[in-house]
Amino acid sequence: MxxxxxxxxxxxxxxxxxxxxxxxxxxxxxxxxxxxxxxxxxxxxxxxxxxxxxxxxxxxxxxxxxxxxxxxxxxxxxxxxxxxxxxxxxxxxxxxxxxxxxxxxxxxxxxxxxxxxxxxxxxxxxxxxxxxxxxxxxxxxxxxxxxxxxxxxPPELHNFPLSKARLNKDNVAYADKDKICVRVKEKMNLALVGQYDLWVKKGVISLMGAKLHPCARAYRVYAPSTHSLPVIKCVSGSNGEAEVEIKSCKSGLTRLHEISPLYQKIWNGKVTAADKMTLKGKLKNSRRTFSVLYTSADDSFKRHLRPLHLDKKWSASMKALSHKQGQLRVLVCGPKASGKSTFSRYLLNHVLSPAPEVENGFVNSDGCAFLDLDPGQPEFATMGQVYLAHLRAPFFGPPFTHPSLDDTEDGQILRAHFIGATSPKEDPDHYALAVMDLMEQYRLLLTKYPQCPLIVNYPGWIFGQGLEVATWLVRSLGLSDVVYMSEKGPAEVIEPLGGAAIEARVALTILPSQPTDFVSRSSAQLRAMQIQSYFHMSHYGGLVNPLWQAMPLSRTRPITVKYAGSTSGILGVMVLGAHIEPSMLREVLEGAVVGVVAVESTKALAGSVSSNRESQNTDDETMDQDLDMDDEKDLRSNADDAPRPANGDLANGIVRVPEDNLPYLYSGAGTSVPLNPSSSSCLGLALIRAVNVTSHQLELSTPIPASRLEKAFEEGHQLVLVRGQIDNPNWAISEEYYAARAAERRYQKEGRIDGVDTEKHQKTLAILHERVRRASNVPWMTVVEDNSRRHREAAARREHSLWKLRKKAYAESESEAEY
Structure with missing residues (x-):
């Protein structure tokens, strides 16, 4: 003033x-x-x-x-x-x-x-x-x-320090066009962007919470710019230094930029100053899949790169928790965007570090159980699921680099449930039943691996009803520790949580939140990247690491499944969380991502018709299969196109849509009650590409291994496709367009380099241009062209823009209440 x-x-x-x-x-x-x-x-x-x-x-x-x-x-x-x-x-x-x-x-x-x-x-x-x-x-x-x-x-943030060590002739043991061997001294660190295989030859290093000792194994590390960069630090070694070999790798993940702009410019760019020093005398135009960065100014894309450093209280808490070894049962909770996932990932890697027996007299041969209760951003599965995973080795990379654990030696998902939403608040009762079933699965795991610790990742749904669920978990899961990720409270959360911890005799640790201020991808975009990675990833026998294919799903052969007749491959379909008339079922299913759920007994279907309480409180299985006939009569009288019962079997609540003959698990009130988690489990996700009414077949795309489906059928399980409220697969609609554009640009670039201007070349360009035109003319997508200089300049500025997190930590916060 x-x-x-x-x-x-x-x-x-x-x-x-x-x-x-x-x-x-x-x-x-x-x-x-x-x-x-x-x-x-x-x-x-x-x-x-x-x-x-x-x-x-x-x-x-x-x-x-x-x-x-x-x-x-x-x-x-x-x-x-x-x-x-x-x-x-x-x-x-x-x-x-x-x-x-x-x-x-x-x-x-x-x-x-x-x-x-x-x-x-x-x-x-x-x-x-x-x-x-x-x-x-x-x-x-x-x-x-x-x-x-x-x-x-801001300009002052462009030159942010990333590595404390600079490569020179003294600390580079050897180097070629694919790999480098670096001696990292104590109190020094090295930050890289890209993807690489890390082999510890001498000494002990720390990476994303894990302490890696010399061994014959090389660990795959994914370090994209969408997340804070992992830092290689020397913990101990002879003469105070460790020796590591960093080698280029090819997984196919980098090629996903051809089918989605979300994957563009997230890996290493042009050769940096550190790379040039180690590539001297090598082949011309040599380029590795990783780059060593001294500062963020070394990045050719000028991105907002930051190293991932832990708060001292975080490190002390991880050490204290890991000392409990096989008796560890910890629940990690806190407000939204407080660093829960990062802390859980680091703690998991710390517990799974393959330390030799001489260090502390304990060898973790039983692995670690990871109970992921966050359906919005799960670690080892795609959105809409809660699951229990049994892991045996640390993982280095964001969730979209390991969206599935199918057929991997380092871990597997023991049991999963499809919530059908990115937040548990959509159906807290079903969520609580799923958690109880997963905890029962963990108790069964302890009979085989008695020294298997447990890490529970709870979502940011910590206010209101979410707080009630959290306190219930503290009282009922038999935990050893609770970690709350916010020193700012609020008191209306800390007091009930602390009271539940005292009642259950569980230690409560309060740590400071450590959110990322600036990010280049939103949660919706990260979910899209994760589910797109899920549908394009494959595990091949004999390979430790997965591979990705950049071919659009529209160009892959679909799996055809009959939904009617004696050879039907599915029991039925259901829609959660919305009133869907049977006549609209086909429109709702086509182009949707659904959960493939295995029904293990009739009790699961009984829970979808009447209630989950009936399936738990009655000893007579016939009572679980009862269906209110009056409700069915009301349904027929209220709709002209009322569905018909499947072969007169009303016990399972399956009705047939007249025109499409789709088997609909329809409760009569316009909704489908979720399947009972104690009698069902989720095998994975599938994309319904089309419903063929003439042949009564569904065209599906799914990365679920055939072995899992065969095992389910061998055990007498039936499959149900569940449509939830997860994000629409817009990424799948535009894949062919981006792939066509990438192919056209690639051919044009090759022609400019070779100087080709023949009639055959022009004909090929015309074919590629026609492919782009056809790909841009598909339903639900509109492409507007503009090659003006003004647009190019505006697009260039947007490439380097960031988003600042708006974080609130009080009970009335919309960002907390609307998780």
Missing amino acids: KRKAEKQQAAAPVSALSAVAARRARQQQAQAAPIPKTEVVVEIPVGPPTKKPKFSDDESNSLEDAKESKAHRTRSSRKIETTPSLPPKHGRQEQSQPPERPKSRLPSSVGSREDRQEDAASQNHLMDSDGIAEDEVTSVLGDADGFEAPTEI
Whole structure:
């Protein structure tokens, strides 16, 4: 206020006309001068979103004019829209409805009047030259995920230190075009981006919570820019240094950028200064699948790269928990975006570290059980599932690098349940029953592996009913520890959780949250990357690590399954969480991702018709198969196209849709009650590509191994396809388009390099262009072309934009309550 008064006093002798003229002159000068990209500085707020900046009348009018002209300027911008359109979001948080925030790209701090005017002029210039303000493109998209608008990286953050060691002739033992062998000294670290195989030759190193000793095995490490980079540190070794070999690897995961823009520019870019030093004298244009980075400025893509360093309290807590060895039973919970998944992943790797027996007298030969209760962002499965996994080796990479554990030697999913949603709040009762069944499975695992510790990852659903479920778990799971990931409380969560821990005689540890301030992918985008990776990943016999195929699903041969007749491959289909009329069942299923659930007994179906309580409280199995005939009669009288019972078998609640003959597990009230978890389990996910009414067949794409399906049939289980409320597979709709574009660009590039301009070359280009045209003309997708310079400049700026996490840690927070 004092500064504002001084400004007004200083400006008093100047006439109003002169002030207006001076202001307009400054605005015209700012518009005429080009604004370099690096000069756009956005102040990073540390608290809640700041208030909307105030503008003068002239500034407001100019901004309004720019906004009015935005609509016709964006009609020709390149974009792909899918319907039903789930907005592409940036960040890693669940959907929420945060309050409105300012759309201006101006700094949140309010400076002098002249500074605000110059900033407004710069904003107008960006709008006029680009045709659209960067916030206006994606501000709505960010709101849906609890993140603020994208912002360019401030210049002072471009040169962030990543590695404390620099490669030279003294610490590089040997190097070639594929690998390097580095001696890492104590208190030094090395950060890399890309993917590689790590072999510890001498000494002991730490990586993502694991302490790796010399052994014959090489560990696969995935370090994309979407997450904080893992850091290689020396723990101990002869002469105070460890020796590791880092080797290039080819998994096919990098080629997924050809079918999805979400995978573009997330690995290493051009050769860095460290790479050039180790590639001297090697083949020309040699390039590894990883790059050593000294600072973030070494990155050719100029991304917001950060190393992953743990808080000291986190490290101390992990050591204390791991000392409990086989008696460890820990529940990790806390608010949303507090670092629960990171802590659980690091603790898991720490427990699974293959330490020699001489270190502490204990060898973890029983592995570790991981109970993942977060259906929104699971670690070893795709969204919509809760599961119990038995792991034997550490994993180094984000969830989309290990979306499945099928047929792997390092671990397996013992049992999973399809929740059908990204949040347990959709059906807390079914969620609680699934947790109870998974805990029973863990007790069975203890009979075979008595020294198997347990790590439970609880979602950020920690307020209201979520807190009730969390306290119930603390009282009933027989835990040894509870870790709460927030020192800021709130008290209405800490007190009930602490009371439940005291009642159950469980130690409660409160750790500081460690969220990532800036992210380049939203939770919805990370879920899309994970499920797309799931459908394109394969495990081959004899290989430790999986491989990925970049072929669009539309070009793969579907699996055909009969849904009617004596050779029917499925028992029925069901829809969770929504009122779906039987006549609309076909439209709901086509193009949807469904859970493939194995029904182990008739009690599971009985729970879907009457209630789960009946299937647990009665000893007579015939009572579980009863169906209210009055409800069926009401259903027939209320709908002209009422479904017909399948072969008169009303006991299972299966009715047939008249036109399609689809077997619908329809309860009569327009919904399907979930299957009883004690008598069913999820085998994986499948994408329904089409429903062939003529042949009564479903065309499916699924990565579920054939061995799992055969085992289910051999055990007498029947399959049910469950449609939940998980994200629509928009990524699958646009795969063919992106693949066609990639093929066309690749052929054009090869032609420019070779200088080919023959008739055959032009004919091939025409064929590829026609493929792009056909791929862009599909249902639920619209492609709008624009090759203007203005659009290219705006797209280039958006490539380097980030999203700042809007985190709130109080009970009334929408981002917490709407998990």
